[in-house]
Amino acid sequence: MATLARLQARSTFLAQQYYFRNSVVDIFRKKEYDAAVKIQSWFRGCRVRAYLRHLHRVATVIQKCWRGYLGRQQYQLIVKLAFCSMKMNLYNAMAVRIQKQWRGYRIRKYCFNYFYYKEYLRAVSETNDAIREALEEFAEMKEREDKKADLERKEKKKGYEARKMHYLLSTKQIPGIYNSPFRKDPDPWELRLQKAKPLISQRPKVKKISVSVSNWPAYASPQVLPQPKILPPIDRKPCQGPFRDITEVLEQRYKPLEPTLRVAEPINELQAAREELRKQECMRNIHDDMFLPFSSYNKNKKYIPLMHSSSKYGPDSYGSQHFRDENPTKWLCNKEIKEDKI
């Protein structure tokens, strides 16, 4: 309790002390407080700034790493692409080179082979020459044939004229107009006239009906129609009496001749049969010449002339020689001239 009493004794002092000391401190309190705030603020500021700086530094490091990573990735990609494109370019260039060669080769080989083309053109021109020649030959042949036919026609016409003018032929006594005595050789017509056979008789020709328009077809020309001599009789009334029908009668009247077998047979049947037999025999005959004896057989045989020809007065001329020779080739007509009997 003593302590308590001491303390209680001292408490007033203490209170006074307390008050005194507090009042002393109060004078500086504001100043100190401000100072403390200042110090604290400065310190805290420093600490935060340092922290922020630290954060920034760390962020930079992170960003640097990340960006570097991204950039490297990008770069990889670009390099890859560039490589790819370079490769493709190369490949394309090589492909073009190969295609170029191949296409050139193929075209030259199969489509536009120059030598083949030349060969083709040469072949075409050769064919053309051959064809031209052949056609020329053909045309020439045709022309020759035509000429020949023309010549033949002319020759025939001349022959006909010569036959017509045969009366101008010179006789031994009177020279004809083509055989002038003042000329060395007779006219060629003279020779022609000599060869020609005279034209015997000229029948009056059937007068042709002239058709002016030549382009009528053959079936429309006037010659084709039958020109009946007699017109068929006009229908008459049947006659009275026991007569047959008139058409029947006319049919009978105008019917063509139908001979019986006996009448149809020729009357010189025997002769014909003989002739036939002879012909057949002749046909069967292999050799016409008779078998002759050997050639040397004749030599040994002495020729004995006929009595008639071996006469020393010469052969008899009677009956073997005629003064009037007949030369049937020079006859004007086929008939023999009958001598007038007095």
Next chain:
Amino acid sequence: MSQRQVLQVFEQYQKARTQFVQMVAELATRPQNIETLQNAGVMSLLRPLLLDVVPTIQQTAALALGRLANYNDDLAEAVVKGDILPQLVYSLAEQNRFYKKAAAFVLQAVGKHSPQLAQAIVDCGALDTLVICLEDFDPGVKEAAASALGFIARHNAELSQAVVDAGAVPLLVLCIQEPEIALKRIAASALSDISKHSPELAQTVVDAGAIAHLAQMILNPDSKLKRQILSALSQIAKHSVDLAEMVVEAEIFPVVLTCLKDKDEYVKKNASTLIREIAKHTPELSQLVVNAGGVAAVTDCIGSCKGNIRLPGIMMLGYVAAHSENLAMAVIISKGVPQLSLCLAEEPEDHIKAAAAWALGQIGRHTPEHARAVAVTNTLPVLLSLYLSAESSEDLQIKSKKAIKSILQKCTYLPALEPFLYDAPPNILKHVVGQFSKVLPHDSKARRLFVTSGGLKKVQEIKAEPGSLLQEYINTINNCYPEEIVRYYSPGYSETLLQRVDSYQPLIN
């Protein structure tokens, strides 16, 4: 009066009738009598005579009618209107061969004038009886019937179809095989008339086996028959590739070329028509013609004749050249180009010139070599003059313009192009300058020649709209030369030089 006197009257009448028809038939052969006969009412007089009791009179009346109807379509129409046709058709089946001939002749004479008249004949049912007549024994009857059928079929496809439906084609093919030349000729002409209208009709003719028989008669010496044969073959071949190949397969090829040397002009014409119809279809067929030497033969044929006979040959060359460049080259080495330019120069008719211009254009349009071959024959100026001439027809102008353009666009032969700089109209000048602009940058000799011949000067004088194609070409040409040369040749250069003299201040020391 006795019975005999009465009958005498009838006999006289009969004689008079006979004499009348015979005289009319005789008179009808001359064209100058026709009008008089018509005015005298011959038609109405002849018609009852067709029904006469005497066959001779009937026949002669039919003959006279045929002759009259042959002349003009008025008379033919009178025959149709007079109801004569049914009578004729009826008796065509009944009567003897003389009457058949005469009746078929009337039908032919009526039917040849117009499709309407031919249709009238068909409507009468004449075709069936005519086809029966084709089976007759007498060649004259066959001839008349074939000719009537041919004239009916000639007009149009429907009538031809009617003839085909009547079954005429196999019988006509049989008629070709007959020995008579005239019958062969008429049957061939009828087949040609039938097959000319449509591919189907031609196919029926082919199906009847006509080609083989026609083809083996090409070498027949009769030229009129040859004409008809070749015409029939070309009418068959013209429709389609298949038909043309059928014709070719009948081995006509070296043989038909001999017809090009024939004396008869129409044989030549029909032969070249046949070759043309075959060659126009495909390159293969053209190649076949070329391999057979057809081009050379046709070229010779063109050289040996004049006028319309040439036309198919010219067109044939054009068709062959149009197919491919090899074929065009074949035409060139067959010496076709000089022949064509000769045609172009000497033919008086526009359509032949037009064909020749077309053919030349077809030959020259393939490569520079082809164009050069055409240009060296000096054809281009002729074509140009034809294009510019006011006398030439529109078709000729168009054809020659096309030919010039197609040749110029390939032509690198500058000496031939040079004259065009001076006298060509602007639309052609464009192509000429274009060719120069293509060639000059690559050819130093040509550049030099171009200056010395005055071409460059001419080019500078051309007025071209800025920005046009022509201006571009001119610029290309100008770029080939140094600037002072271009300026030297520009118009008005002397003026500018003189101006420079005026403005020049002399240096005075």
